[in-house]
Amino acid sequence: MDIIGNLDYNIAFVVVAAIYAVFALGLNVHWGYAGLFNIGIAGFFALGAYTSALLTKASADPRLFEDFKFGGNLAASFEGIPVVGSLDLWFVVALLGAAAVCAVVALGIGFLTLRLxxxxxAIATLGIAESIRLVFLNEKWLANGSKGLYNIPRFLGDVVAPRNYDYLFLVVVLVVLAILYLAVERITKSPWGRVLRAIREDETTAAASGKNVFKFKLQAFILGAAIMGIGGALFAYNVRFLSPLTFDPLLATFIIWAMLMVGGSGNNKGAILGAFIVWGVWTRTQFLPRFLGEPEFRLFLIGFIIVAVMLLRPGGILGEGRKVSRPAWQQKTASPET
Amino acid sequence: MATLKQVARWVPSHWGAGHLVLAGFLALLVLAVSPVIKLDLVVNGLFLGAIIGLGAIGLSLVYGILKFAHIGHGDFMTLGAYFALFLLSDLFPRIGLTGAGLGPFTFGYPLLLALPLAMLAMAVVAIALDLGIYRRLRRRGVNPVVLAMASLGVAIALRGVVQIFWGGGTEQYPRVSKLFYRLPMDVRIPPDNLFVGGLTVVLVVALYLFLTRSKMGKAMRATSDNPDLARVSGINTEHILWWTWAIGGALAATAGVLLAVSQAQLVPIMGWRLLIPLFAAVILGGIGNPFGALVGGLIIGVTSEISTQWLNPSYKPAMAFLVMIIMLLFRPRGLFGAKD
Known part of the structure; x- marks a missing residue:
C-alpha cells in the first residue's frame, strides 16, 4: 500500500473538511445561535472566493482573455509593501477583504428582510445567491465568465516545494479555523450571544426585555456572513481555480447544512465535528459499489440526512448543551452549597 | 436620509389593491403600445407567468394554511414533470399508447392522460410527506422556520430521487416540432402556449369555484384566516391540511409538466431554478392569497421576459428577485395581503 499517497490523500481531505468547518461555524452563528435561516450560503461562498482571488490574482494576459478586463491587479500595483520577511500579507488582506465584502452584502440583505x-x-438569501452566481457568470470583464479564474497565487508558495505545499496549507487552514473557533466561542458565550439565543427561542420576550431584536439579528447575520467569506477565500487559495459552476447549491449550501445538523446546531464543536463527518461520508461513499457510489444517490443522502436528523435527533450528535454565563458559573463554583 | 418607512409613504396609504393593479395594467398598456417594448415579450411573458402562477397558487395555499415557506415546492414541480415523462416514454409505449403532434400542439394525446395521473401522484406524494415528516414536526410544536428547514431537506432528497432514476442530463417528452403562430406586431406564439393558457384558465376557475362554493373550500379559507377559530368551529383541520397538500401538489405537477412542454426539455434542476420566481409571485400576491399568487406570477413572468430586451436572458431569475425585493420594501404584505 502506498503510504505516502494515502497520507497525501488524507491531508487533502483534512484541508477541505477544515474549510467546510469554517462555513459550518458561520452557519452556526446564523442558525445555531440566532435562528436565521440562510439557504444562500453559496452566495457568500462565491463572493468570498472571488473577492480574494480578484484581490491577489495578477491581471490577465489580454491575448488570452479578450473579455476579461479587470485583473484585480491590486497585489501587483502595491508590490513590495505588504511582504514582511517571507510572510505575504496579501493573503491576510484577501481574507479580510472577502469577509468585508460579504459583511456589506449581508448588511444590505439583512437590512431589507430581517424586520419581516x-x-x-431564506427566500432573500436564495435570491441573492442566485444573483451573485449570475453576475460572476455573465460579467466577463469582472470574472472571466464561465471560463473562470485560474492561477490564483499560493500563499507562501515559494517557501516549500510545490509537492509538499499541502502540508503548509493544512497548517494555515487549521490556524485560521482555530482562531475563528475561539472567536465565535468567546462571542457566543458573552452576553451578546445570550441575547441571540434568547431571540432564537422567543423573539417577543427578548423584545419585551428591552433588546433591539432587529439590531442583534443584523449583527449576527453580518458576523456569520463574514466568516463564510473567509471560508470562501480559503477555498479559492486551496483549489486555485474558480468558475461559477463551482458554487452549485449542493456542494456550497446543502452539504454545509447537513454538516451543521449532524454535528449539532448551537454547538461550535459540533459544527466542526459535523463538517469532518459529513465530508468523510461524502468522499468515502464514492467508492461504494453500484448505484450507492453515484453522485445522484449521494444527493438524495444529503437531503435524507437533514430530514432524519431533524426527526430523530434534533440536537445532532453533540447537541447544544447547557450554556452558563461566566459570572454565574464563577458564583456557582465559589459557593457550591447555594 | 429618508428611512424605509418614509420611502414607503410614497405609495399613498389609501390605495387599495385595486388601485395598484389598475395602475400596473395601465402602465403595462402604455408600455405595450409604445415602441419601447416588444409586444411579443409581453404576450409570451404572460404564458410563462401562468406557469409560475400555477406553481405559486399551491405554494401560497400551503404558506397561508400551514404557515411555513415550503422550499420543496419547486422540486414538487420537477418530480411531477418527470413522473409524466415516465408515463409518456416508458409506461404508455409498452401498452401501445404513443403519439405526438396532436392538432396544433407538439405533444400527443397521451399527455392529456399523463397530466391528471401526474397530478394525482404528486397529490399523494405531498400528503405522504406531510404525514411522514411535517406532521411529526408540527406535533412537536416547532418554529415555522424549522419546518421550512425540513422542507429544504425534502427538496434535496426529491431532486436526488429524480436524478437516481433519470440521471442529471436533459430529457424530452415525445414531441413534433410545430410552426409558431404569427400575429400582427411581430408577435410569435408557440402553439403549446395556447394549451398552457387554456389549462391555466380552466384550473383557476375550478379552484375559484372550489374555494368559494364547496364546504371544504370554505373551511380551507377559514383555517387560513384563523386556525384556532376554525378548530373550535368544528372544522377537522387535519383534513384541511390534506386537501391543501393535495391541491398544492397537483398544481405543482401541472406547472412542472407545462414548463417541460413549453421549454421542450426537462432538467432535474428546473424546479429549483423556479423557486425564486415562485416565492416572488407568492409575496407579490400576498401570502395565503391564491389569486393574488396568480396575478403575481403573471407580473413576474412579464417583467422577466421584458427584461431580456436589455439584459442577458440568464438574468431572468434575478429580475424576479428584484421585483420581490422592491415589493418587500414598499408593501411587504403584498398587493392583496390583508393589513396586519
Missing part, C-alpha cells in the same frame, strides 16, 4: 417574518430571509 423569519422565512423571508
Amino acid at each position: 417574518r423569519g422565512d423571508y430571509l
Whole structure:
C-alpha cells in the first residue's frame, strides 16, 4: 500500500473538511445561535472566493482573455509593501477583504428582510445567491465568465516545494479555523450571544426585555456572513481555480447544512465535528459499489440526512448543551452549597 | 436620509389593491403600445407567468394554511414533470399508447392522460410527506422556520430521487416540432402556449369555484384566516391540511409538466431554478392569497421576459428577485395581503 499517497490523500481531505468547518461555524452563528435561516450560503461562498482571488490574482494576459478586463491587479500595483520577511500579507488582506465584502452584502440583505417574518430571509438569501452566481457568470470583464479564474497565487508558495505545499496549507487552514473557533466561542458565550439565543427561542420576550431584536439579528447575520467569506477565500487559495459552476447549491449550501445538523446546531464543536463527518461520508461513499457510489444517490443522502436528523435527533450528535454565563458559573463554583 | 418607512409613504396609504393593479395594467398598456417594448415579450411573458402562477397558487395555499415557506415546492414541480415523462416514454409505449403532434400542439394525446395521473401522484406524494415528516414536526410544536428547514431537506432528497432514476442530463417528452403562430406586431406564439393558457384558465376557475362554493373550500379559507377559530368551529383541520397538500401538489405537477412542454426539455434542476420566481409571485400576491399568487406570477413572468430586451436572458431569475425585493420594501404584505 502506498503510504505516502494515502497520507497525501488524507491531508487533502483534512484541508477541505477544515474549510467546510469554517462555513459550518458561520452557519452556526446564523442558525445555531440566532435562528436565521440562510439557504444562500453559496452566495457568500462565491463572493468570498472571488473577492480574494480578484484581490491577489495578477491581471490577465489580454491575448488570452479578450473579455476579461479587470485583473484585480491590486497585489501587483502595491508590490513590495505588504511582504514582511517571507510572510505575504496579501493573503491576510484577501481574507479580510472577502469577509468585508460579504459583511456589506449581508448588511444590505439583512437590512431589507430581517424586520419581516423569519422565512423571508431564506427566500432573500436564495435570491441573492442566485444573483451573485449570475453576475460572476455573465460579467466577463469582472470574472472571466464561465471560463473562470485560474492561477490564483499560493500563499507562501515559494517557501516549500510545490509537492509538499499541502502540508503548509493544512497548517494555515487549521490556524485560521482555530482562531475563528475561539472567536465565535468567546462571542457566543458573552452576553451578546445570550441575547441571540434568547431571540432564537422567543423573539417577543427578548423584545419585551428591552433588546433591539432587529439590531442583534443584523449583527449576527453580518458576523456569520463574514466568516463564510473567509471560508470562501480559503477555498479559492486551496483549489486555485474558480468558475461559477463551482458554487452549485449542493456542494456550497446543502452539504454545509447537513454538516451543521449532524454535528449539532448551537454547538461550535459540533459544527466542526459535523463538517469532518459529513465530508468523510461524502468522499468515502464514492467508492461504494453500484448505484450507492453515484453522485445522484449521494444527493438524495444529503437531503435524507437533514430530514432524519431533524426527526430523530434534533440536537445532532453533540447537541447544544447547557450554556452558563461566566459570572454565574464563577458564583456557582465559589459557593457550591447555594 | 429618508428611512424605509418614509420611502414607503410614497405609495399613498389609501390605495387599495385595486388601485395598484389598475395602475400596473395601465402602465403595462402604455408600455405595450409604445415602441419601447416588444409586444411579443409581453404576450409570451404572460404564458410563462401562468406557469409560475400555477406553481405559486399551491405554494401560497400551503404558506397561508400551514404557515411555513415550503422550499420543496419547486422540486414538487420537477418530480411531477418527470413522473409524466415516465408515463409518456416508458409506461404508455409498452401498452401501445404513443403519439405526438396532436392538432396544433407538439405533444400527443397521451399527455392529456399523463397530466391528471401526474397530478394525482404528486397529490399523494405531498400528503405522504406531510404525514411522514411535517406532521411529526408540527406535533412537536416547532418554529415555522424549522419546518421550512425540513422542507429544504425534502427538496434535496426529491431532486436526488429524480436524478437516481433519470440521471442529471436533459430529457424530452415525445414531441413534433410545430410552426409558431404569427400575429400582427411581430408577435410569435408557440402553439403549446395556447394549451398552457387554456389549462391555466380552466384550473383557476375550478379552484375559484372550489374555494368559494364547496364546504371544504370554505373551511380551507377559514383555517387560513384563523386556525384556532376554525378548530373550535368544528372544522377537522387535519383534513384541511390534506386537501391543501393535495391541491398544492397537483398544481405543482401541472406547472412542472407545462414548463417541460413549453421549454421542450426537462432538467432535474428546473424546479429549483423556479423557486425564486415562485416565492416572488407568492409575496407579490400576498401570502395565503391564491389569486393574488396568480396575478403575481403573471407580473413576474412579464417583467422577466421584458427584461431580456436589455439584459442577458440568464438574468431572468434575478429580475424576479428584484421585483420581490422592491415589493418587500414598499408593501411587504403584498398587493392583496390583508393589513396586519
